[in-house]
Amino acid sequence: MGLLDSPLNYFRNSQVWNSIFRHGVPRDRRTRVMAVMSNVFLHLHPVAVRKSGIRLSFTWCMGGLTFFLFLAEVVSGVLLMFYYRPVIEYAYQDIQDLRAHVTLGLLREIHRWGAHAMIISIWLHMMRVFLTGSYKPPREFNWVVGTILLVLTMLLSFTGYLLPWDQLAIWAITVGSNMAKATPLVGAGGPFAKVMMFPGTDVPMIHAGSDARFFLLAGTFVGENALLRFYVLHCVFIPCIVTVLIAIHFWRIRKDGGISGPL
Amino acid sequence: MTPILAAFPPEAVKHAINAATKPYWFITLATIGFFLMFILYKWWTRPAIFWTIFGLFLIGYFGSIDDANFRSIVAKPDNVPITMMVISVGLCLWLGLRRAAINDSRVAAGLPLSEEDRDDKVLVWPDLVYSELICLVLATAGLFLWAIVSKAPLEQPANPGYAPNPAKAPWYFLGLQEMLVYFDPWMAGVVYPGLIILGLAAMPFIDVNPRGNGYYTLRERPFAIITWMFGFLILWVLLIFFGTFLRGPNWSFFGPYQYWDPHKAEALNNIDISHMFWIDIMHRARPTADSNPIGALPFWLVREWLGFVIVAAYFFLLPIFLRFTIFKRLYENMGAIRYAVMVMLLLFMALMPIKMVLRWLFNLKYFIYLPEFNANL
Numbered sequence: 001m002g003l004l005d006s007p008l009n010y011f012r013n014s015q016v017w018n019s020i021f022r023h024g025v026p027r028d029r030r031t032r033v034m035a036v037m038s039n040v041f042l043h044l045h046p047v048a049v050r051k052s053g054i055r056l057s058f059t060w061c062m063g064g065l066t067f068f069l070f071l072a073e074v075v076s077g078v079l080l081m082f083y084y085r086p087v088i089e090y091a092y093q094d095i096q097d098l099r100a101h102v103t104l105g106l107l108r109e110i111h112r113w114g115a116h117a118m119i120i121s122i123w124l125h126m127m128r129v130f131l132t133g134s135y136k137p138p139r140e141f142n143w144v145v146g147t148i149l150l151v152l153t154m155l156l157s158f159t160g161y162l163l164p165w166d167q168l169a170i171w172a173i174t175v176g177s178n179m180a181k182a183t184p185l186v187g188a189g190g191p192f193a194k195v196m197m198f199p200g201t202d203v204p205m206i207h208a209g210s211d212a213r214f215f216l217l218a219g220t221f222v223g224e225n226a227l228l229r230f231y232v233l234h235c236v237f238i239p240c241i242v243t244v245l246i247a248i249h250f251w252r253i254r255k256d257g258g259i260s261g262p263l
Numbered sequence: 264m265t266p267i268l269a270a271f272p273p274e275a276v277k278h279a280i281n282a283a284t285k286p287y288w289f290i291t292l293a294t295i296g297f298f299l300m301f302i303l304y305k306w307w308t309r310p311a312i313f314w315t316i317f318g319l320f321l322i323g324y325f326g327s328i329d330d331a332n333f334r335s336i337v338a339k340p341d342n343v344p345i346t347m348m349v350i351s352v353g354l355c356l357w358l359g360l361r362r363a364a365i366n367d368s369r370v371a372a373g374l375p376l377s378e379e380d381r382d383d384k385v386l387v388w389p390d391l392v393y394s395e396l397i398c399l400v401l402a403t404a405g406l407f408l409w410a411i412v413s414k415a416p417l418e419q420p421a422n423p424g425y426a427p428n429p430a431k432a433p434w435y436f437l438g439l440q441e442m443l444v445y446f447d448p449w450m451a452g453v454v455y456p457g458l459i460i461l462g463l464a465a466m467p468f469i470d471v472n473p474r475g476n477g478y479y480t481l482r483e484r485p486f487a488i489i490t491w492m493f494g495f496l497i498l499w500v501l502l503i504f505f506g507t508f509l510r511g512p513n514w515s516f517f518g519p520y521q522y523w524d525p526h527k528a529e530a531l532n533n534i535d536i537s538h539m540f541w542i543d544i545m546h547r548a549r550p551t552a553d554s555n556p557i558g559a560l561p562f563w564l565v566r567e568w569l570g571f572v573i574v575a576a577y578f579f580l581l582p583i584f585l586r587f588t589i590f591k592r593l594y595e596n597m598g599a600i601r602y603a604v605m606v607m608l609l610l611f612m613a614l615m616p617i618k619m620v621l622r623w624l625f626n627l628k629y630f631i632y633l634p635e636f637n638a639n640l
């Protein structure tokens with residue numbers, strides 16, 4: 001068949017195409033199975049699933065939506081990193097410039113609304129897993145992985161909240177990080193810190209310059225060190241851990257027998 | 264002549280709603296609604312009834328945008344997620360309980376569960392990947408649309424010397440910030456978040472009920488569902504809604520149609536258990552280091568003895584009492600360790616509404632007031 005008779009078929013039969021997709025067009029059972037098995041991304045799925053498990057009214061698509069939003073955050077976040085500098089001299093200005101000068105400046109909107117949506121979708125995902133009792137054996141461990149993902153997702157959002165360096169940002173983070181100050185024993189304003197002295201002195205072991213909040217902010221208030229620290233946590237550290245955990249989460253769904261259903 | 268729709272909702276309704284959203288009314292009514300929701304779950308989840316209730320809610324909610332005060336909180340870009348949360352939680356709650364109602368009726372009638380299709384498998388390509396693709400396209404479109412219609416907020420540049428009033432944490436932490444009204448930061452900001460995380464992670468290991476695994480049901484696991492959903496819907500989602508929409512300057516309460524008046528001050532005359540005991544009952548000042556009626560014991564222990572007794576009874580005697588009464592069967596199924604973990608999580612969770620109610624009824628501030636150690640409960 002020539003290129004001009006049927007361009008689509010021509011490409012599909014070419015050596016290049018066949019080097020990438022080693023199976024024919026997925027039209028019969030064998031090629032459909034091959035389509036899933038021979039693709040690294042699709043291979044996250046099993047080959048066949050229970051019909052009831054993929055009904056929209058069963059999963060609400062919330063796990064998938066959470067994953068989609070995570071990917072959207074990664075893509076828009078990497079693009080934002082081209083424009084944003086995490087130092088107090090530039091941070092706010094860069095965000096303003098992003099609004100004013102970047103063509104089709106939707107990056108920040110997508111990133112921010114996507115983050116909010118991801119928080120909601122992860123809660124709803126958790127609620128559906130709870131309501132279907134899918135945390136019960138053999139899926140206990142995947143629920144625990146999910147719980148860690150939940151915490152990390154909220155921390156991702158929290159660390160990102162500071163980066164625009166406007167009033168909303170620093171005061172929200174101030175309110176949030178002040179909680180660390182109240183940690184029992186290791187927070188300067190928390191229970192018992194004020195009675196813990198170095199032996200034989202009246203020098204406190206835990207003070208504003210050595211407590212849990214200082215560790216979080218790299219300072220006694222939300223300043224330039226906190227900005228840098230949150231930036232690194234937000235752009236590198238937490239996303240890497242989340243990526244690994246999502247891989248484990250998905251792998252475990254398969255290993256635990258696919259989406260749950262009556263035993 | 265005023266047009267008919269000039270004032271929606273009518274002033275009288277606005278006043279009623281402003282009054283009904285006061286903390287004690289709002290949380291009490293929501294809790295009553297919460298339990299009714301489970302008692303009547305087969306009734307309200309019928310599509311006609313649900314969509315009627317939901318439609319009326321949407322009309323009231325979005326119709327109120329006309330009110331300047333309501334609009335100023337709801338239309339704030341960073342508050343849009345709250346509206347999304349309320350609507351999507353409502354929809355998902357309906358979906359879940361609807362399917363539970365169907366399943367429970369089917370089981371009662373001797374029919375198989377609606378998820379019962381062990382041998383009915385479909386291929387991932389095309390059945391799953393195509394619906395994933397559709398979800399992906401819809402989600403992308405939705406996200407772009409949201410991004411186009413709504414600008415991400417950017418306020419004045421950060422100014423460490425000038426704190427806005429009210430200063431609020433990001434919206435998803437506002438339930439915890441609202442708890443600060445009732446608890447000190449070490450409880451609301453550290454102990455409770457920690458227990459929520461540990462409690463969630465521990466859940467699969469303490470819920471030993473083998474039923475309801477992999478399908479929607481309420482009948483087969485009512486205790487687990489009602490407890491968990493109380494935590495999620497009332498103590499998390501509802502308090503977030505409350506903290507975001509109904510707390511204004513100085514963390515004072517404002518109804519949804521009220522103006523956020525920065526000068527509104529709420530008189531705080533909350534008192535501690537030790538105040539009630541020593542001053543109101545014993546008619547004397549609270550013991551101090553210099554006036555300690557039982558010199559052999561530290562004065563703060565003498566001062567706070569009643570609070571210590573109450574808290575110790577709550578956390579140590581109550582579990583034993585429950586173990587021999589309403590939790591007898593549960594204890595026998597779970598064993599001692601699981602029971603201990605479960606009951607502690609349950610008691611900590613119950614402490615939130617308990618303390619709220621005591622605050623509303625008796626102005627209780629602290630069970631145990633220990634400024635000597637910064638450890639007030």
Ligand code: HEM
Binds near residue numbers: 146149246
């Ligand atoms: C970044 C966050 C997360 C992502 C991307 C994610 C993704 C997914 C996806 C795609 C599924 C397949 C079924 C479905 O869509 O419902 C799933 C299942 C599951 N998820 Fe998550 N999830 C996340 C967080 C969580 C959390 C917070 C929990 C619970 C605390 C959780 C617990 C589970 C469990 C137990 C299953 C198996 C359910 C079953 O087999 O029916 N996940 N997850």
